[in-house]
Amino acid sequence: MPGPKTVVFGTRLGFYLAAIGSAFGLGNLWRFPYVVAENGGGAFVLLYLALVFLLGMPIMIAELALGKISKGSLSPALSKLIGERYMVRDIREKSAVLPPLVKWFMRHLGTLSMMITVVVLAYYAVISGWVLHFFMQLVVSLFNPAHFEPGGALAVLLKNGWLQLLLTSVHLMTVAVIVAKDLEFGLEKWVGYVMPMFGVLLLVLAFHSLRLDTATEALRFLFYPDFSKLTLASLGQAIGHVFFTLSVGFGTMVTFGSYLREKVYIPMAGFRVSMMDSVISLWAGVMIFPLVIIGGQQFAGPELLFQTVPHLLEGLPWGLWFGVAFFLCLYLASLGASIGLFETVVANWREVRRVPRPRAASTIAILCFIISVGPALSTNVLSDVKIGERNLLQFFDSALINWCLPITALLISQAVIWTLKHELVEAEFVSEEQPSGRKIYRHWVFLLRFIVTPVVVAGLVLQLISLF
Ligand code: PHE
Numbered sequence: 050m051p052g053p054k055t056v057v058f059g060t061r062l063g064f065y066l067a068a069i070g071s072a073f074g075l076g077n078l079w080r081f082p083y084v085v086a087e088n089g090g091g092a093f094v095l096l097y098l099a100l101v102f103l104l105g106m107p108i109m110i111a112e113l114a115l116g117k118i119s120k121g122s123l124s125p126a127l128s129k130l131i132g133e134r135y136m137v138r139d140i141r142e143k144s145a146v147l148p149p150l151v152k153w154f155m156r157h158l159g160t161l162s163m164m165i166t167v168v169v170l171a172y173y174a175v176i177s178g179w180v181l182h183f184f185m186q187l188v189v190s191l192f193n194p195a196h197f198e199p200g201g202a203l204a205v206l207l208k209n210g211w212l213q214l215l216l217t218s219v220h221l222m223t224v225a226v227i228v229a230k231d232l233e234f235g236l237e238k239w240v241g242y243v244m245p246m247f248g249v250l251l252l253v254l255a256f257h258s259l260r261l262d263t264a265t266e267a268l269r270f271l272f273y274p275d276f277s278k279l280t281l282a283s284l285g286q287a288i289g290h291v292f293f294t295l296s297v298g299f300g301t302m303v304t305f306g307s308y309l310r311e312k313v314y315i316p317m318a319g320f321r322v323s324m325m326d327s328v329i330s331l332w333a334g335v336m337i338f339p340l341v342i343i344g345g346q347q348f349a350g351p352e353l354l355f356q357t358v359p360h361l362l363e364g365l366p367w368g369l370w371f372g373v374a375f376f377l378c379l380y381l382a383s384l385g386a387s388i389g390l391f392e393t394v395v396a397n398w399r400e401v402r403r404v405p406r407p408r409a410a411s412t413i414a415i416l417c418f419i420i421s422v423g424p425a426l427s428t429n430v431l432s433d434v435k436i437g438e439r440n441l442l443q444f445f446d447s448a449l450i451n452w453c454l455p456i457t458a459l460l461i462s463q464a465v466i467w468t469l470k471h472e473l474v475e476a477e478f479v480s481e482e483q484p485s486g487r488k489i490y491r492h493w494v495f496l497l498r499f500i501v502t503p504v505v506v507a508g509l510v511l512q513l514i515s516l517f
Contacts, residue, residue, distance in 0.1 A: 058305075061313050066241025067389075068305055068318065072326045073244055074386025075176050076294035078379060080446075081330040082337045083353040084290050089278025090270040094334070096279070096287045101327050104504060105291040107496045108458050109302050110319035111465040116306025117315065118473050122397040123300030123461070124159030126307075130468045131155050145468045155464055159300065159401075162457045163394050165449055166299045167413065170390045171420035172445045174224075177383040178216030178425075179355060182206050184376035187362075190369050197369060199359035203352060210426040217421045221414045224387045228395055229410035233388045240385035247378035248329065254375065255336040257365055267338035271331075282451075285512035288505055289451040294326055296386070298458030301393045315477050316489055336361070351442060451512060459505045466497040 058064035085093055118140055119126035128134040130141055131152045147155075183202055190197035206212060227233050258264065292298040306315070340357035341348050348356040358375065362368035395409045423431065427441035436444040465474070478493070479486035 058308050058310060058313070063238055064305070064309060064313050065318065065321065066238040068302075068322050069244055069325060070238065070240035070382075070385035071301060071305070071389030072294065072296045072322050072386075073247075073329060073382050074294075075173060075180075075379075075383050076290070076386070077326065077330045078333045078382070079176055079351070079354045080290065080450075081294065082334055083349065083351055084286060085271070085334060086338075086341065086349050086353060088280065088283045088286060089275065091272050092274040092276045092279050093283055093287060094271055094331070095274045096283065097291060097330075098327060100287050100291045100504075101295065101323050103496060104288060104458075104501050105295040105297060106319045106323040107493055107501065108292070108297045108462045109295055109323065110316055110493060111462045111497060112297055112300070112302035113306035113309070113315045113318060114474050114477050115461070115465050115469060116303035117309045117477065118469060119307065121303075121307050122159075122393070122400050123162055123303040124397045125400045126303055127155045127159050127464060130464060140470050140473060142468050142470045147468065154460065155468075158457065158460050158464065159397060161453075162298070162300045162461070163397055165453045165457060166301075166390050166394050167416060168420055168445065169293075169299070169449055170387060170394070170413075171417040172424040172442060173383070173387055173390065174217045174220045174417060175213060175421050175424045175442065176351075177220040177380065177387060178213055179206060180376055180380045180383055181216050181220060182212070183355060183359075184373065184380055187369055187372040187376055191373060194369065197359075197372075199363055200356065202359065203355045207352070207428040210429040210431075213425040213429075214422065217425055218418055220384075220387065221417055221421075224384065224391050225410045225414035227388060228391045229407040231406060233392050240381050240388075243378060243381050247382065248332075250371070250374055250378060251329070251332045251336060254361060254365075254371065255332055258336050258339040258361060261339040261364075263342060264339045267341065268335070271334050271338055281511045281515035284504075285451050285455065285508035288455050288508040292454045292458045293450045294330065295323055296389060298454040298461065299390065299393055300397060300461070301389050303461075304393050304396045305389075307396075314480060314483065316483075316486075316493070351446065452509070455505050455509060459501060462497050462501055466494065 058067065085097075115126050116122065119129050119136070121129065125134055129136055131147060132141060133156070186202040187197065258267075296302060337354065337357050340360050341353070343357075343360055359372070362372040362375075365371055391410070391413065394413050395406065398404055398409050398413075399406065424442035424445050427434070427443075431441055434441055439447060475487070475490050478490035483489070
């Protein structure tokens with residue numbers, strides 16, 4: 050059964066804008082710097098970049114191909130691969146043998162991914178609420194400059210769980226209304242258009258950062274690989290972050306692929322989106338790291354972005370205006386990403402159960418809101434609740450991104466490579482404009498079969514060992 054909106058991306062540009070609108074988000078600006086800081090800098094950045102192209106990009110291509118070929122989201126696509134749903138054109142690889150246990154896994158993989166997506170959406174909404182708060186604080190400061198005090202806005206927010214819940218609910222409602230009214234692609238495209246502007250803004254801010262005294266030290270930290278700084282958990286954390294920032298392992302790219310018209314050359318799409326996403330993350334790093342040490346105080350953890358940017362604005366002419374523009378763009382980026390996450394769950398649900406869009410959207414929003422209570426109260430009412438050394442927000446972030454996501458991304462990629470008809474996949478690589486398509490296909494198959502599995506498994510095992 051085709052998805053409800055098979056021809057959403059009428060143009061190639063429309064698809065790119067939406068894919069970038071979804072990939073670009075808090076992962077690049079909020080999560081990347083703090084994970085890099087936790088893992089000692091340069092060596093981790095190098096590892097991250099290598100994994101973007103060795104694991105992230107190939108899996109993104111696999112997800113897009115699965116969606117495009119099966120014309121469905123993750124759950125229905127997997128049902129087609131195990132022969133529990135039928136298409137006019139058979140998309141199953143006949144030579145693949147599927148033992149009952151493998152079938153069982155494939156049947157439930159879609160549901161598992163959706164559960165992860167919902168929980169990620171919930172704490173993503175909490176951080177989006179933080180962005181909204183900073184945006185509003187800066188708008189107020191435009192009229193009353195004395196109001197702005199770096200550090201003040203964050204302290205107020207972290208202490209006030211109810212404020213965080215309020216902001217989270219505003220964000221979730223906005224996303225739910227957009228998706229319920231079927232406006233998401235119009236809007237995501239629009240977000241995609243805003244991104245180049247955001248790129249320019251980041252460039253300006255990064256240049257300003259580079260003029261600070263700490264810039265040399267920061268660049269050395271970011272780009273000089275000192276492998277002794279990597280820990281046993283670093284590989285797993287790099288893998289998880291790559292998947293998160295490229296939006297793979299959630300089924301998002303499968304849904305996007307299912308909305309694709311014939312025209313887009315998937316391998317190139319995977320390459321371009323991965324490339325742009327990484328460049329933006331590096332830029333964000335260059336902007337933030339010169340500010341990480343201020344007045345002898347070292348900033349770290351999930352608050353890093355919100356601790357450093359206000360200091361950057363303070364030293365900048367027109368700083369408040371830059372601040373308003375920065376947090377507005379960042380909010381739009383997190384809105385685009387949240388829409389991508391939300392749409393994935395709605396699309397999967399609707400294709401399996403045919404629920405009306407508004408009902409699906411409101412149910413998911415309520416569920417996310419309930420889940421978000423934990424992370425929103427993690428720095429105040431529930432600050433004593435710790436799992437290991439982590440508060441609830443950090444625990445959600447680490448458990449989902451470092452552990453669950455690598456597993457789902459690995460399983461989705463293996464389902465594609467072994468059970469989706471090879472001929473059909475190869476046809477996505479070979480085109481008249483791409484004479485080397487066959488070679489690219491062979492490299493891609495090699496990566497998915499022989500690199501992705503051992504590297505992801507090694508990442509998980511090393512992380513497990515690091516726990517003891
Ligand atoms: N890639 C987004 C980010 O970097 C997060 C995201 C994941 C969005 C999955 C959509 C789907 O913030």
